[in-house]
Amino acid sequence: MERFDTLLEAAKFAATLCKNWSFATSDERFDVKGLLILAETSDSEDPIDEDSFWVVSPAGVIGLCVGGEDIDWLFISDNTPNEDLPAEYQVEPQINFCPACGAPAVPGARFCGKCGIALRSK
Ligand SMILES: [Zn+2]
Structure with missing residues (x-):
C-alpha cells in the first residue's frame, strides 16, 4: 500500500487509479479536480500529525492512518465501493x-x- 505525507500527494496518486470518490462520513462527492482542491486546502489549513500519514488502496481509496496504526478510510472509490479495506496499516x-x-x-x-x-x- 502506498503511503503519503500530504493529502495532495495521496490525491494525485489516487487520481491515477479512479476518477470519482464519495466521502465516507457524508454524501459529499468529489471528482479529481474537487479532490485536489480539497487536498490543498486540507494540507495547508489542517495538516496531519507527524506520526500520521495518508494511504491509497489499490482501487484508489484514500485513508488517513493515524499514528501509523488504524486507518480511517475517508474517500471511497466509485470503482470498487465494496473493496476489502484493512482497518490497520501493515508494515x-x-x-x-x-x-x-x-x-x-x-x-x-x-x-x-x-x-x-x-x-x-x-
Ligand atoms: Zn540470496
Missing part, C-alpha cells in the same frame, strides 16, 4: 538476510543481490 516485515544464500539484503529490495531469488512476493 512489511523487514528482510535483513537472504533466506537462500544468507547474503545481507538491501532494505526494501525485492530480489537478493547475490543469488537473485525473490525476497518479496509483490
